[in-house]
Amino acid sequence: MAEPVPPGLHGAPSMLVEQLDEPVKVRADFQGGTIRPLLFRRGPICHRVVQLNACWEDREGQHKIYFFSVSVAAGDVYQLRFHAGDLLWYADSVMMEA
Amino acid sequence: MARRRIILHADIDAFFAAVEQLRDPRLRGRPVIVGSGVIASCSYEARRYGLRAGMSLAEARRRCPRAVILAGHAATYRCFAERVFEVCRELAPAVDAYLDDAYLDLAGAERLYPDAAGAGHLLRERVRARTGLAVTVGIGTSRMIARLASRAAKPDGLAEVPPGAEDAFLRGRPLSDLPGVGPRTAELFESIGLETIADLRAVGARALIRLLGEPGRILHQRACGRDSRPVAPREIPRSISRETSFDAAATDPGAIDAMLAYLLERASRTARGLGLVARTVSVHVDPAGGRRQEASSTMPLPSALDSVLVAAARELLRRVHTRRIGLRRLGVALSGLGLAGGEQLDFLTSAGREREARLTSGLDRVRDRFGHGALVGGRSLILLDRLRRDRYGFVLRTPSLTK
Numbered sequence: 001m002a003e004p005v006p007p008g009l010h011g012a013p014s015m016l017v018e019q020l021d022e023p024v025k026v027r028a029d030f031q032g033g034t035i036r037p038l039l040f041r042r043g044p045i046c047h048r049v050v051q052l053n054a055c056w057e058d059r060e061g062q063h064k065i066y067f068f069s070v071s072v073a074a075g076d077v078y079q080l081r082f083h084a085g086d087l088l089w090y091a092d093s094v095m096m097e098a
Numbered sequence: 099m100a101r102r103r104i105i106l107h108a109d110i111d112a113f114f115a116a117v118e119q120l121r122d123p124r125l126r127g128r129p130v131i132v133g134s135g136v137i138a139s140c141s142y143e144a145r146r147y148g149l150r151a152g153m154s155l156a157e158a159r160r161r162c163p164r165a166v167i168l169a170g171h172a173a174t175y176r177c178f179a180e181r182v183f184e185v186c187r188e189l190a191p192a193v194d195a196y197l198d199d200a201y202l203d204l205a206g207a208e209r210l211y212p213d214a215a216g217a218g219h220l221l222r223e224r225v226r227a228r229t230g231l232a233v234t235v236g237i238g239t240s241r242m243i244a245r246l247a248s249r250a251a252k253p254d255g256l257a258e259v260p261p262g263a264e265d266a267f268l269r270g271r272p273l274s275d276l277p278g279v280g281p282r283t284a285e286l287f288e289s290i291g292l293e294t295i296a297d298l299r300a301v302g303a304r305a306l307i308r309l310l311g312e313p314g315r316i317l318h319q320r321a322c323g324r325d326s327r328p329v330a331p332r333e334i335p336r337s338i339s340r341e342t343s344f345d346a347a348a349t350d351p352g353a354i355d356a357m358l359a360y361l362l363e364r365a366s367r368t369a370r371g372l373g374l375v376a377r378t379v380s381v382h383v384d385p386a387g388g389r390r391q392e393a394s395s396t397m398p399l400p401s402a403l404d405s406v407l408v409a410a411a412r413e414l415l416r417r418v419h420t421r422r423i424g425l426r427r428l429g430v431a432l433s434g435l436g437l438a439g440g441e442q443l444d445f446l447t448s449a450g451r452e453r454e455a456r457l458t459s460g461l462d463r464v465r466d467r468f469g470h471g472a473l474v475g476g477r478s479l480i481l482l483d484r485l486r487r488d489r490y491g492f493v494l495r496t497p498s499l500t501k
Contacts, residue, residue, distance in 0.1 A: 054230060097124060
């Protein structure tokens with residue numbers, strides 16, 4: 001039977017994806033009917049978003065979930081998730097160059 | 099006189115790989131593969147090394163050692179595809195959307211789009227603005243011509259075959275371009291010296307029917323550019339299938355049975371969502387180191403109920419998996435599909451079936467709202483300890499996103 005995807009790292013030898021699914025504090029711009037994360041705090045580290053790479057949305061019941069792929073100053077790419085139902089932010093994953 | 103049709107075929111270029119390159123700019127310009135076991139999608143940079151969807155990852159690594167290989171994010175691809183199809187629905191009255199492509203029929207919207215190419219450019223611009231994805235558009239007077247035009251214009255292009263130019267467009271194209279000509283049929287044609295669509299036309303319908311049976315007639319019609327299939331948002335598919343591969347050969351009979359039930363439940367929910375019932379159930383397995391085994395069974399009455407279909411599938415699995423050899427791949431398919439209607443009444447006469455149909459309908463509504471993963475069937479509980487799960491269900495090694 002298939003093994004579960006390891007909770008830690010998977011992907012190609014040159015790219016590592018770490019699954020996080022952690023609540024994070026995010027400062028975001030909600031102007032003009034769009035959401036743009038500007039910086040977020042994960043544990044003791046504050047990450048400044050230097051580029052919004054992509055955003056997409058999904059639905060959970062009647063509520064929308066917004067996803068953001070952002071590059072941070074350190075060079076890594078994070079996937080952030082915003083639940084419109086309870087106004088909570090999460091860091092889904094981080095993709096690092098191995 | 100019948101009105102001339104204008105069909106657009108919109109095809110997302112290297113879809114899964116393109117989404118990954120959007121999500122992570124470091125991947126842009128690099129060969130990117132999405133897949134597990136086999137390539138599900140690869141970027142155009144990877145295709146320069148001869149990589150293609152369906153190729154094994156071992157072969158892909160050999161041909162392109164520096165390719166970035168990602169397992170993929172099926173839920174994310176669904177979201178992107180839905181945004182692309184939203185744009186399609188804004189532009190055209192009738193849209194038939196698949197996994198990474200869609201057909202648009204502009205009939206009735208001629209005043210809005212006097213120039214079909216203009217509609218194609220608008221579609222490409224809107225999709226790029228809203229998703230960042232590149233879409234290739236083909237325009238023609240039928241689905242087939244539009245599809246062949248988009249294939250000729252890939253990647254990130256637009257091609258139109260004007261009315262009356264179909265014959266010239268088709269003639270010189272290789273036979274492998276013709277829908278319905280797979281690798282085996284292409285080999286057969288090559289062995290008898292047929293290379294282009296014009297060659298196939300010259301053979302004539304009668305000879306093709308002798309060679310291939312009924313499919314020969316359809317191929318001849320297509321070679322002559324005849325394709326009157328409508329663009330409808332809901333057509334009855336020939337089959338609905340779900341399958342997965344395993345990281346290590348699966349040997350636990352309980353887990354294999356649980357996966358069979360899970361795949362079948364996914365397929366039957368899709369059928370119910372389309373308002374369909376199935377008469378035939380098929381199961382196929384790829385044993386480790388062995389050849390694919392498959393079996394199918396046609397039921398006296400069509401059904402879309404999980405219990406009926408799972409029972410049939412289990413019986414088939416017993417027929418095809420007779421030895422204690424691990425499985426590399428397991429798949430199910432529902433075919434003989436028809437609209438749910440009068441025939442359903444026959445088996446709903448029993449109170450038990452009626453109760454089950456009501457329960458199933460309730461479960462489907464919950465899953466429509468919260469995702470298939472919101473509920474796990476008792477038959478598949480064993481998978482909870484073995485597979486990761488998201489709101490769309492278990493995260494399979496080779497998820498199927500097809501219709």
